[in-house]
Amino acid sequence: MRGLSLLGLTVLLQSHLTYGEPVNAREVGDKASIEGRKVTYQGEDGFWESFSCNPNGDTVMSLSSDKKYAACCPTGNTLQGSPDTEWHCCATGHELTGSEDVGFECCVKGSTFDGEECKRDKKKTCENGKVLIDGECQCPDGKEELEDGTCEAEAEGECESGVETGKCYFFTGRSGEHLSFNRNQYSEHAQSKYIRPGKFQFCLDEECKGGLPVDPSSKAYIKDLHGRLPAGGDAGQWVADQKNGAHIGKTPDFSKAGEFSITKWPCGKYCLTGFTEGLRQACPDGNPGITLDGRVPDSCIEFELTEVPCDIRAAENNCIWKNGDQCCNKLDCSNKA
Template structure:
């Protein structure tokens, strides 16, 4: 039996009214998913669709009434009254009809431009945080030491700070997630050791084509626990955080950028902000291997008790550039 023109019109009207960041379809009962394909009842017909984008699979809303092609691990969130979008774990679809809707970290809201924390108990939003008074000052920031032509200036086994263009330092918060934020008692910059393998043998040059593993020698902010763990391989909106499992470590890349900076990318994927936030976390972008995030890298001691630290300051007028002989150490 063919569907009547009226029923067909109503169905097309329902589909066309869906507001979505990704193509979203209303489905009937008895939907069956196999790999990147989905079959479902559509009025009085059995409909089959496939997801063509690499890594995308049919993903249902929680009420199983709609589906879209999302990257594996993402959730399809939203409704006909709001919008639909594919969101990474730890995110909700938030916003309004006036400003639009966007995936933001759970507990935050969207103002049409960026995700922001929801402040309660009279607190105000300052530098992306809910505070009672003026927010803390910015973290440390300094340009990298110039190096000879055609070398990266980076060496395996050495430690560096990563400072964003706005002066905020990359580091782990109390939740173990890596952000570029000002330093305070709940957040401090990371002491990042660059490694070419799990043993992290030192003295090897790091080039843009090399896969680099990053180990944070600092532990949790208040306890110091979980020190020496790796930045993991969270991707497609999931926030990069600490892991002690090397098989889950992210494989990064570092390339020289103009004006003495470096761009942090991935050996296979890109790296960028996970959310439109003033203090964004970072994530791997599996669909864009050229994406990278710019930082100033400053070499710092891996061991603050080492006597070699006496030679960090240079002997000339310019302490960042003039060389000093430390061969006696």
């Protein structure tokens, strides 16, 4: 979609955005300035002109980096592109990339859109519930590899969510990597010298009293007990409340913590979402961040949860694995004919 060079009447510009869909942009004159949803500028004939976004909409006015074009974007997004490519509203930390041949997309800085996704360094991924350990795909702790190559834990106990406040978990995504904090965002990332998995603890309030079930109807907050290496100074902070394409990070301020909900899925998986908003991939990147989005409240991201010790030196750690998968009549997820 090309940028439009129109002057005059107030217009309603496109505002339903996912990953930064193309938007209409209008050319503006000199000395352009923005106040909320309105842009004012000096036209070629010297008269001052203006136009604005829908006053009842969920967007605000944004100028291009050269201040020659304006469009309506979600709060926190910036207008990027050119009249010769496309105009997109991109979230913080993203830039417009691509070509006429493959199209254009908002990608994390340092990556390139290839027509399907944002590409960076290729990383090895694992299947059948395995995780990458020392370069090899292996079953995570607490599970064993079956003859068909899948990972499975013994099913014991009653059917329940299996998630409790006060306990700690690793989140393993579809890529086979753990959800980890890196470069001020949470994403599925391989372990390295300076990157380790987030050790997440579900809480129902700031006090985080343990032993309470976390059900799909529970408004849950998530605390990451791990801090960034090498010093780990930001340990024990809350998974934050970032929305509309902004990548979710962490915060020490409970009032800025995200509100989440988690639902048990078959085969040891869980679907993580917001309590009232959806949770989605922030952009089509090979190592994507995540974001909350009220426009897609039914969107969630699939993770496999593995219970791990909160205190790695506690004697009761020997009993963690007695709980098994905690699901009765577990569905057989193997690829049997």
